[in-house]
């Protein structure tokens with residue numbers, strides 16, 4: 001009843017269908033408080049799995065017939081990350097969730113004939129669950145995937161002074177993204193977070209060696225006069241040489257930079273095993289906002 005199609009490259013129609021599905025999923029997941037997978041259709045960078053449902057009246061179930069007509073009910077993207085590892089991003093259309101579609105899909109992916117065979121040499125598949133969605137954790141358990149990374153999204157609400165507008169913004173606003181807290185972590189962040197992380201650095205090197213902060217602030221606009229700042233602590237030489245006091249000052253100065261630039265809150269992603277940075281971030285007023293989990297599944 002469900003139709004699966006693998007594609008090495010997305011044609012214009014498929015690409016439009018994927019965009020449509022992701023737009024609906026991003027809106028639904030942001031509303032529910034979850035981030036969402038945001039696979040990049042890309043070019044021939046892996047394999048795309050497109051999942052379709054027959055039109056209403058041909059779905060062999062009155063319950064399914066009541067659900068809307070959509071061009072894709074699910075989409076998975078597999079990209080090669082080297083050393084036998086593939087990254088997977090998977091999203092199910094919000095109207096078709098909790099029906100077992102992702103479970104079916106994972107069974108199919110594990111099948112020798114219909115699954116990963118197009119990805120030569122792949123032994124391990126990894127994927128991020130941002131939020132994480134409760135179904136993603138259940139799904140991971142069900143297929144035997146194990147969690148290998150946990151990244152905490154920490155947010156500092158900024159107490160803005162109403163009498164001061166944001167500082168003038170420099171013109172060219174795009175740049176290399178902020179360094180990731182863990183491999184491929186950015187691939188599933190919300191579009192707003194991804195955009196923020198790609199702004200031109202507002203400030204680098206607040207303290208200087210041995211650690212620097214890289215602070216990005218979204219451009220203010222009519223829809224978000226007081227946007228978010230995204231920041232990362234970057235070890236320029238040996239981050240472990242920085243004292244707690246230096247890190248503390250670095251974070252506080254970074255938040256001050258974000259505040260001066262008009263941000264309403266500052267976002268810092270920290271790997272859970274960086275206990276020192278997590279603890280200092282807490283002291284500086286960052287609060288845990290969500291956890292992102294990376295799963296790994298051995299497929300051979």
Ligand SMILES: CC(C)(COP(=O)(O)OP(=O)(O)OC[C@H]1O[C@@H](n2cnc3c(N)ncnc32)[C@H](O)[C@@H]1OP(=O)(O)O)[C@@H](O)C(=O)NCCC(=O)NCCS
Pocket residue numbers: 029035036037090091092093096097098099100101102103104127128129130133134135136138139142
């Ligand atoms: C995560 C996601 C892919 C699951 O798709 P789905 O088709 O709804 O999943 P299934 O119906 O196959 O359910 C999978 C498991 O989650 C459980 N589940 C489904 N919806 C749930 C919910 N809202 N709350 C808690 N558990 C839920 C199911 O009972 C099932 O568990 P079981 O194996 O013990 O029976 C889908 O919710 C989604 O697209 N989320 C946003 C993108 C995302 O987080 N991607 C990361 C994937 S790793």
